[in-house]
Amino acid sequence: MEKAAKTEEIVNHPAILSKQKLGSGTRKSRNWLQPQAAIPHRLYVGISISSIVLLFAVWSLLTYTGMVDPLFLPTPVEIVHSGITLFTEYGFINDIGITIYRVLAGFLIAVVIGLPLGILMGTFKVVEAFFEPMISAIRYMPASAFIPLFILWIGVGELEKITIIFVGSFFSLVLMVAVEVGNVRRELLEAAYTLGRSKLGVLRSVILPASLPGIMEILRLILGWAWSYIIVAELVASASGIGSLILESQRMLKTGNIIFGIATIGVLGLLSDIILKICIKKAFPWHYGR
Template sequence: MKSETDQMHSPPKTPRWHVRDLFRLRADIPKPIFTAAGIVVPAILLLVWWLVAYLVLVKPLFLPSPGAILSEGWRQITEGILIADASVSIYRIVIGWLTATVVAVPVGILMGNFKIIEGALEPLISTVRYMPVVALIPLSILWTGIGDGQKILILFLGTFFQQVLMIMDNVKNIDMNLIRAGQTLGFSNREILMRIILPAASPAIWDTFRITIGWTWTYLVVAELVAANQGLGRRIMDAQRYLATDTILFGTLFIGVLGLVTDQIFKRVGRLMFRWNETNR
């Protein structure tokens, strides 16, 4: 029989894990299984896609094979087309998203903290955010011409209105007891904002950044719809005219990959910046 000393120094027992734990609500699962699940599902879809193309169940005009997509991608890389298009599109995405964020952060924080500002702006912003951005393309051309400014404006309009409301909610979700504690200590409004509200809301606001830059990517094709000489979205629209479905699918998948890379960067940076926050683990 082990002594109490041996029991105190013995390593803790690793909890047993069962397959049924995969389907327990909000239960943690081993990291290798979590990672494998994200690989298996795309691999199955890719296999099904390859089989459909190999057996010619769908005409190549409507669904090119994975090999045709890779060939098109390699052609764009070797001819320098992909790098040129991607660099222009990334520039427009970054500027459009940053512009929307610079405006949305202070407005959202003010709306989340002051009811009078929320009451004045929320109905207008909520109405505009339901307007289709495509319908605003003619106006954006009248306002800014057909240069990069017009593309950036479309990306701004597609991102700002949703982002500002999400930041408002991020701020409003802060526990009022924390704010009351600051008021009890004699903090001014500015001190409460800087020392309590912003630190507490920062993880959620960062997650809002991650989500909204994903929305900006989805508006890229719309932004490059008119009078664009270069860009991933413009390449897709040109391919549509000639029924070049391999170019369309490659461009769409490549935009998705760039969006995924952006999302992962934001996730990892958020985990480093907010290690104390359990929701970012």
């Protein structure tokens, strides 16, 4: 009994307990550094916020100390003032609306046409053999290289800018969807055929459900590319939109307006990505539940 009491006393000693807690905390921190290991949500948010704070700290250090000329990099406060001026004096909200319309129009047209084509290419090798060489070749041609042709063929109106977004999104979308659909496990198809499913039934009940979450992630990626192509679309022969404002600000040496315009595109792209990500998680909870 005395031996058991002494053992319990030693185990419950404050120094021993503190070492156990420290060891437990060390093991947890090591687990966070394992590949693909999950970390607490609060820690994730804290690290994300700290990275943004660090960026602004370095920016402030470079600008407020005079290490960088304000002509090349204004201070954060000057950027905010530029944004306020754009909204109050230059109708920047209208430029934002026009840019959003162009991006979504070009992206949605690419999805409506490219998604079914990609699914067919990934499902039927005959369709892939016919379309894949042409689409692969055009995919490596930069969308900006088509601008002179588009201006010659369809002018400099809204259709030309939407077409640039479409071309920048369509061909990569088709090939990526075809690869995703083609990666559906063959065992699932064989099981469906064994159960008496027809070819169309296999496509509808096996291939599409298995590949749809991955296809939606591809759409998220392509939407980001569409936002990057809007600058190319609006820098040429455009009198409205964020890209046009950036070009005009460059001519007037208004660096603050340029940076604010670029940041606005980044924020809009991030918001659209977050919205699409939330919708995907709600639509496919079984896929993202892990």
